[in-house]
Amino acid sequence: xxxxxxxxxxxxxxxxxxxxxxxxxxxxxxxxxxxxxxxxxxxxxxxxxxxxxxxxxxxxxxxxxxxxxxxxxxxxxxxxxxxxxxxxxxxxxxxxxxxxxxxxxxxxxxxxxxxxxxxxxxxxxxxxxxxxxxxxxxxxxxxxxxxxxxxxxxxxxxxxxxxxxxxxxxxxxxxxxxxxxxxxxxxxxxxxxxxxxxxxxxxxxxxxxxxxxxxxxxxxxxxxxxxxxxxxxxxxxxxxxxxxxxxxxxxxxxxx
Amino acid sequence: xxxxxxxxxxxxxxxxxxxxxxxxxxxxxxxxxxxxxxxxxxxxxxxxxxxxxxxxxxxxxxxxxxxxxxxxxxxxxxxxxxxxxxxxxxxxxxxxxxxxxxxxxxxxxxxxxxxxxxxxxxxxxxxxxxxxxxxxxxxxxxxxxxxxxxxxxxxxxxxxxxxxxxxxxxxxxxxxxxxxxxxxxxxxxxxxxxxxxxxxxxxxxxxxxxxxxxxxxxxxxxxxxxxxxxxxxxxxxxxxxxxxxxxxxxxxxxxxxxxxxxxxxxxxxxxxxxxxxxxxxx
Numbered sequence: 066x067x068x069x070x071x072x073x074x075x076x077x078x079x080x081x082x083x084x085x086x087x088x089x090x091x092x093x094x095x096x097x098x099x100x101x102x103x104x105x106x107x108x109x110x111x112x113x114x115x116x117x118x119x120x121x122x123x124x125x126x127x128x129x130x131x132x133x134x135x136x137x138x139x140x141x142x143x144x145x146x147x148x149x150x151x152x153x154x155x156x157x158x159x160x161x162x163x164x165x166x167x168x169x170x171x172x173x174x175x176x177x178x179x180x181x182x183x184x185x186x187x188x189x190x191x192x193x194x195x196x197x198x199x200x201x202x203x204x205x206x207x208x209x210x211x212x213x214x215x216x217x218x219x220x221x222x223x224x225x226x227x228x229x230x231x232x233x234x235x236x237x238x239x240x241x242x243x244x245x246x247x248x249x250x251x252x253x254x255x256x257x258x259x260x261x262x263x264x265x266x267x268x269x270x271x272x273x274x275x276x277x278x279x280x281x282x283x284x285x286x287x288x289x290x291x292x293x294x295x296x297x298x299x300x301x302x303x304x305x306x307x308x309x310x311x312x313x314x315x316x317x318x319x320x321x
Numbered sequence: 322x323x324x325x326x327x328x329x330x331x332x333x334x335x336x337x338x339x340x341x342x343x344x345x346x347x348x349x350x351x352x353x354x355x356x357x358x359x360x361x362x363x364x365x366x367x368x369x370x371x372x373x374x375x376x377x378x379x380x381x382x383x384x385x386x387x388x389x390x391x392x393x394x395x396x397x398x399x400x401x402x403x404x405x406x407x408x409x410x411x412x413x414x415x416x417x418x419x420x421x422x423x424x425x426x427x428x429x430x431x432x433x434x435x436x437x438x439x440x441x442x443x444x445x446x447x448x449x450x451x452x453x454x455x456x457x458x459x460x461x462x463x464x465x466x467x468x469x470x471x472x473x474x475x476x477x478x479x480x481x482x483x484x485x486x487x488x489x490x491x492x493x494x495x496x497x498x499x500x501x502x503x504x505x506x507x508x509x510x511x512x513x514x515x516x517x518x519x520x521x522x523x524x525x526x527x528x529x530x531x532x533x534x535x536x537x538x539x540x541x542x543x544x545x546x547x548x549x550x551x552x553x554x555x556x557x558x559x560x561x562x563x564x565x566x567x568x569x570x571x572x573x574x575x576x577x578x579x580x581x582x583x584x585x586x587x588x589x590x591x592x593x594x595x596x597x598x599x600x601x602x603x
Contacts, residue, residue, distance in 0.1 A: 198440045218440060225482045226434050271435040278395055278430075279449035279496065280423045282416075286451030288444070288460065 074136065074192035081302075082126035082194045086295035087203025089303040094191045096307035100314045101183045106176035108317035112183065115313060118306055119186045128193045133186060140185045147177035197221050205287075206294055215285060223268070231261055345409040346372045347504045347532035348394065355389055355401035355556075363389040364401065365556035371504065371534055378543035378564055379536045381553035382578035387536045390553065391506055394534075395419075395426040408503040424453055427497030427531075431508045433489035437481035442473065442492050445481065449500040467499035468492075471525050487518025491525065504532040511539045540568055540581050544590055552577050565591035 082090070097118070104111045123133060154170020195203070198221065205214045234257050245251050273281075348371040355364040363386045371377050381387050392398040393405055396412040396419050405412040407425045412418070427449075430436050439445040443464055450463045468474045471491040481489055490510065497505065510526070511519045519542070526533070526546055537543050543550055543564055550564040554577045560567055567573065568587035574580065581587060 201440075219438065221440055222438055222480075222482070223434075268435065271430065271432065272438050274392070274397060275428075275430050275436045276438065276448075277397060278423060278426075278428045279500065280420055280452035281448075282420070282452070286448070288447055288451045288456065 074189065075196050076126075076128055076132070076193040078127045078194075080126045080194070082122060082190075085194075085303055086206075086293060086299050087195050087199040088206040089203075089295045089299045090191055090195055091200070091203045091207060093303040093307050094187050097187050097310045098184045100307060100310035101180055101187075104180075104314040104317050106172055106179075108320070111313045111317035112179045115183050115310055118309055118313075119183065119190065122306055123186075123190050126190060126194045128190060132193070133189055136189050137182060137185050140181050144178050144181050147174040147181070150174040150177070211285060219272075223265075226268075227261065227265060230264060231257070234261065346370050346406075347375065347408055348534065349404075349406040350390075350393075351404050351406075353390070353393060353401070353403035353405065355386075355393065355398060363556055364393070364403075366403070367553070367556070367558055369551060369558060369561075371532055374530075374532055375549065376533045376547040377535070378547035378550040379534055379553060380538070380540070380543060380550055380567075380577075380579055385553045385577075386556045387553055388508065391428060391508060391536060394504075394506060395423045395428060420453075424449075424500050425503035426506060427500055427502030427504070428506045429490075429493050429497055429508060429510065431512060433481070433486070433493040436493040436496060437489060440480055441478055442468070442481060442484070443477040445492065446477075446495050446499045449496055453500065463499045463501075467495040470498055470529060471495045472521075485518070487514050487521065490514065490518075490522060494522075494525070498529070498531075502531060504534060505529065507533065507535045507537075509537055509539075510535060511537065511542045538579075540574075540579065540587075541585055541590065544568055544587060545594065552579070554578075 097115075101112075101115050104115070120130075123130070150170040150173045151166040152164075152170065154167030154173060157168040158165050159168055159171075160166075192200075201214050201217055201221070204217075205211070235254075238253050238257060245254055348369065350367055350369040353364050353367040356362045367386075367390060369377075379387055379390070389398060393412075394407070396405070396414075399405075399412060399414070407422055410418065410421060410425065412422050437445045439448060446464045446467050447460055450460055455463060464477070465474065468477055471494050473488060473491050473495060476484060476488065476492075481492065484492065494505075494507075494510075507526075510522060514522060523542065523545055533547070535543065535547055547564055550560075550562065550567045551558050552560040552567065552573070559577060560573055565587060568581065568591075
């Protein structure tokens with residue numbers, strides 16, 4: 066973050082996936098995730114199929130498996146519960162390595178883990194191939210409420226400013242001998258958070274004034290919505306992945 | 322006064338540039354009063370006329386009412402008595418009038434991070450003209466023209482937070498130039514700039530063919546860029562004259578908490594400036 070680069074997840078490459086318009090990629094990702102979630106948990110082979118699809122797209126986008134794997138660790142806190150299920154579940158039990166595990170719980174845990182991982186990987190491929198700016202543009206073109214995209218746009222722009230302010234305040238605090246090691250020494254830090262909130266609040270007011278001074282009347286002009294929007298060609302290209310996933314999910318549901 | 326236009330039809334808002342006749346001043350402030358809701362009196366009858374093409378420095382200590390005055394120029398603050406007229410159009414609460422006033426008065430705020438709020442430079446410069454209703458190629462040419470004027474064309478697709486402070490300030494100037502303002506109002510344009518960025522900005526501002534009102538504490542900068550200066554103190558204009566003469570009056574400056582930098586000789590600087598400008602003309 067030293068130079069203030071906000072692209073935490075974006076991988077700057079040149080690939081067909083990178084070049085797709087953002088609204089197409091967002092839609093493809095959402096449909097793919099829905100297909101994954103709709104796949105019956107007993108159809109193990111189907112999850113293999115979904116994983117192959119993700120791997121193909123990631124390879125096409127030149128995103129390495131190592132990068133995906135480390136970034137996917139973010140799901141760990143959310144799927145911890147999945148590991149507890151085999152122990153907590155009721156019904157039939159199996160014995161494995163001296164452990165008594167619930168069959169239903171094993172299926173439940175697998176369900177959460179497999180679907181969660183595939184969903185996170187799909188989001189990572191999207192984030193890795195689309196800048197935050199383009200994601201917002203895509204959401205805007207998909208008719209996401211403007212208030213949501215505007216708030217996110219402001220976050221994107223001012224996060225670095227805020228982080229910079231927080232860093233300068235911390236340096237000023239530490240320079241005056243503040244060295245918090247324990248929870249009860251966090252008074253300075255907590256006061257800093259309060260000051261930061263006030264500054265952000267005041268800045269919001271100044272930003273608004275500056276916007277009004279340039280003729281803002283409560284609605285953002287929709288300047289970029291039209292330019293570079295997706296054509297039929299893009300939609301067809303991006304549809305291959307969610308369609309394949311839907312096919313896999315349907316087959317799994319029919320075949321059992 | 323001649324050629325008063327009290328209301329501008331909405332259709333004129335996008336196209337009205339330079340439609341003002343030459344005799345009408347860019348800015349005409351009369352008897353402006355303002356008190357904040359907490360009772361603090363900020364302006365006590367300000368009168369100020371800036372002719373077309375004029376370059377005026379607005380000097381004054383902190384708390385003199387400079388920012389309050391600036392916020393009156395485009396109708397963000399109003400209602401305390403007195404009138405503000407920009408290129409013949411008087412500020413009222415009417416929406417169409419306010420929209421046109423905000424096109425005519427381009428305010429560059431002190432902190433560029435307050436002004437630049439969109440993810441890329443080009444989008445931010447397009448924000449003002451897009452609010453005026455411009456789209457497509459016309460909007461694009463406005464953005465290019467404004468970025469050209471401040472020498473930032475090659476940075477158009479960069480994020481503001483990735484630019485240096487001086488570059489951000491230049492982009493902030495471009496964001497209002499894109500609206501082709503009648504008068505450019507700069508709030509402390511030289512603050513926080515390193516000497517090189519300060520000099521580069523001065524060169525850019527000097528070239529701009531617009532009326533300019535520059536609010537500043539930086540007296541040498543005022544001398545360099547504005548031939549006329551006014552001093553605002555305690556909500557009143559207390560002095561109005563040639564910048565070189567005002568800065569030479571040590572007693573006047575001291576009375577209003579204004580100070581020249583150590584070792585700065587305003588008479589010498591004015592002579593050098595005159596010689597330099599004479600050289601440029603030749």
